[in-house]
Amino acid sequence: MGARNQGLLFWEERLRSASDQLIVTTDDGSYGRKALVTEPLKELLESGEKIDRVIAIGPSIMMKYCALTTQPFGVKTIVSLNPIMVDGTGMCGCCRVSVNDVTRFACVDGPEFDGHQVDWDLLFARQRIYLYEEKRSLEQCQSEMEVAKIHGKT
Numbered sequence: 001m002g003a004r005n006q007g008l009l010f011w012e013e014r015l016r017s018a019s020d021q022l023i024v025t026t027d028d029g030s031y032g033r034k035a036l037v038t039e040p041l042k043e044l045l046e047s048g049e050k051i052d053r054v055i056a057i058g059p060s061i062m063m064k065y066c067a068l069t070t071q072p073f074g075v076k077t078i079v080s081l082n083p084i085m086v087d088g089t090g091m092c093g094c095c096r097v098s099v100n101d102v103t104r105f106a107c108v109d110g111p112e113f114d115g116h117q118v119d120w121d122l123l124f125a126r127q128r129i130y131l132y133e134e135k136r137s138l139e140q141c142q143s144e145m146e147v148a149k150i151h152g153k154t
């Protein structure tokens with residue numbers, strides 16, 4: 001498991017209790033090994049230890065690089081995609097992803113897919129579709145919180 005820093009890690013003990021071995025990494029070295037999760041993953045793959053399957057869950061960029069790390073070793077890699085979802089019923093098409101050149105809806109066909117077959121560039125592009133609106137919404141929320149603070153409502 002890994003995170004940017006120690007404060008972002010969670011469920012370490014739960015994962016440890018369910019694991020033969022748990023390797024913890026942080027990008028900044030504030031806890032565990034200072035590394036991206038792909039570094040110990042690659043070392044395990046190179047060690048010759050038999051690895052049947054890799055399951056990567058977390059930020060899309062991390063899952064992409066886990067899949068790229070395992071691909072040369074031919075180890076099946078399952079990722080849990082997190083596209084924008086609206087209805088979650090397979091009707092709106094918002095969560096559309098491309099897997100092995102086939103359009104799939106993450107909400108009903110996934111969210112687990114073969115990481116070696118995912119069109120990551122399409123996923124990243126679709127995740128950024130509402131960045132402008134998300135930024136404006138955040139700014140508006142922060143502004144309203146400032147006003148509430150001034151009026152002693154927080």
Ligand code: FES
Pocket residue numbers: 084085086087088089090091092093094095096105106107108
């Ligand atoms: S969220 Fe609408 S089709 Fe998946």
